[in-house]
Amino acid sequence: MSSTYLVRRIFTLATTLIVVAMATFLAFEVIPGDPVLTMLGPDADPALIAAMREELGTELPPAARLARWVAGVLTGDLGTSIRYGRPVSALILDRVAVSLSIALLAMSAVVVIAVPLGIVLAVRRAHWSEPLVSMMIQIGMAIPSFWLGIILISVFSLSLGLFPTGGYVTFEAGVPASLRSVTLPSIAIAIPLIAVVVRYTRNSMIDQFGHDYVRTAFSKGFPVRHVVYRHVLRNAALPVITVLGMIFSNIVVGTIIIEQVFALPGLGLLLVTAVSARDFPLIQGLVLYITFFVTLFNLLVDIAYHVVDPRVELT
Secondary structure (H helix, E strand, O other): OOHHHHHHHHHHHHHHHHHHHHHHHHHHHOOOOOHHHHHHOOOOOHHHHHHHHHHHOOOOOHHHHHHHHHHHHHOOOOOEOOOOOOEHHHHHHHHHHHHHHHHHHHHHHHHHHHHHHHHHHHHOOOOOOHHHHHHHHHHHHHOOHHHHHHHHHHHHHHHOOOOOOOOOOOHHHOHHHHHHHHHHHHHHHHHHHHHHHHHHHHHHHHHHHOOHHHHHHHHOOOOHHHHHHHHHHHHHHHHHHHHHHHHHHHHHHHHHHHHHHOOOOOHHHHHHHHHHOOOHHHHHHHHHHHHHHHHHHHHHHHHHHHHHOOOOOOO
16 A cells, blocks of 8 residues: 555545535525524624624624634634534534444444345355345344434333433443443444445455455365355455445444434534524534545555455455
């Protein structure tokens, strides 16, 4: 992997963030309404409204406000939240641990469960349970995460009392308690995506089994385990890695929804609150952060291509 490639991808990541920032800013320019009046109310003192507009810079021309905001982003200043009156960066840092915990736990579950299960189903593709497995995969792909979250709360929280119904416990208060608070949300997000990755892994493996190099390996007397893990899996892994890269975006979006179900104080709940309050600086900062994580994960996926198969040239 060349350093030129990494530099170019980092430059692409930075460019993507700037484009997203500008698009987000322009999108809110065309939305009618005044965030200052939303915050203070239409009956507020005109002098107070004027002072607030001057403080937030809403009286400046759009181009000047955009330049001011982009310059702040480049220096790490995302502005001040209209609703909370705090720096946007501080608000995001307070909540990011919740959303990252859910996303990483859900992604880990997808990789640890779906990939091995897809391999097993591909190897045992002629088993009598094949129609049953296909039906379960289809059901899993069709289940909405928010509905599954409600079912998990009803069964494992209200009926069995094994997990809390909602809320978040910080790591400082105890790692086991913190993991318990994000387990059900992570499962609710992961199960539909596990079904997707199982299907792609299985189909990719079965496709490789039909190639000549696999028949040649078996004809030489290599055991099934050797052929699967030394030959088939390496070639089948690239499409699966691509799917995992796309799934991370689904997980990020899923956290926005599932945090409402479990009343978790993460970025998703913060984004919904910011939209309802027309808190433009906070919305722009959140969109920028979410874009950064998704773009960074896509970069890691590209690097994983080269790690899994060094024959893949990253240019």
